[in-house]
Amino acid sequence: MRRWDALIAVADAFPREPIIVTLGGTTRELAALRRSPNHLYVLDSMGLPPAIGLGVALGLEGSSLGKTIVLEGDGSLLMGLSTLATIGLARPSNLILLILDNGTYGATGNQPTASSVVDFARMAEACGIAATEVDDVNGLKSALDWARAADRAVLIRARIDTTVEKAPFLLEDPVVLGATFADYIARNR
Numbered sequence: 058m059r060r061w062d063a064l065i066a067v068a069d070a071f072p073r074e075p076i077i078v079t080l081g082g083t084t085r086e087l088a089a090l091r092r093s094p095n096h097l098y099v100l101d102s103m104g105l106p107p108a109i110g111l112g113v114a115l116g117l118e119g120s121s122l123g124k125t126i127v128l129e130g131d132g133s134l135l136m137g138l139s140t141l142a143t144i145g146l147a148r149p150s151n152l153i154l155l156i157l158d159n160g161t162y163g164a165t166g167n168q169p170t171a172s173s174v175v176d177f178a179r180m181a182e183a184c185g186i187a188a189t190e191v192d193d194v195n196g197l198k199s200a201l202d203w204a205r206a207a208d209r210a211v212l213i214r215a216r217i218d219t220t221v222e223k224a225p226f227l228l229e230d231p232v233v234l235g236a237t238f239a240d241y242i243a244r245n246r
């Protein structure tokens with residue numbers, strides 16, 4: 058599956074829910090595809106999207122905004138892997154981690170990550186997080202429906218290829234991006 062098609066499925070499924078978006082091509086493509094104030098574009102902070110998503114989810118438990126979604130890359134997940142244990146401990150009921158796994162550090166030239174030797178789904182389950190794996194858009198749509206209905210944190214490992222869509226750099230002030238997202242949450246929670 059191409060990341061672009063995965064992002065369309067996510068943006069269609071969660072048009073108003075908070076979405077924390079990992080750095081690099083994922084941010085550029087989603088911003089080009091469907092820029093929206095419910096997206097927090099995390100520029101450069103590799104390894105941190107799941108931790109940010111955990112904080113947002115805990116703050117929004119019981120809110121009408123529903124699930125908090127984290128779009129994370131395999132390289133960035135590997136950098137912040139300890140957050141899986143913290144999520145297992147904190148037990149948010151409303152957090153979905155969608156790992157867009159292309160097997161590489163795509164943004165820096167497709168150097169291979171350790172994704173090929175790590176079973177992210179079993180690792181998540183070992184931390185108390187429900188998990189599944191998908192490799193096409195229909196599978197992803199079903200997994201997102203399943204995750205929406207789950208009463209605990211969910212990790213979806215979505216296998217994508219290394220196709221990158223042409224999309225402009227997003228070089229905006231992270232303070233402004235954060236304030237835009239916080240304002241959206243405050244007005245809609």
Ligand SMILES: Cc1ncc(C[n+]2csc(CCOP(=O)(O)OP(=O)(O)O)c2C)c(N)n1
Nearest residue numbers: 081101103130131132133161162163164165
């Ligand atoms: C701490 C840190 N180290 C390195 C980088 C440079 N960097 C930016 S994106 C990226 C690759 C991220 O890989 P992945 O999460 O798999 O996403 P992909 O690019 O494959 O979509 C790297 C190494 C960074 N931003 N921060």
Ligand SMILES: [Mg+2]
Nearest residue numbers: 130131132161
């Ligand atoms: Mg990657």
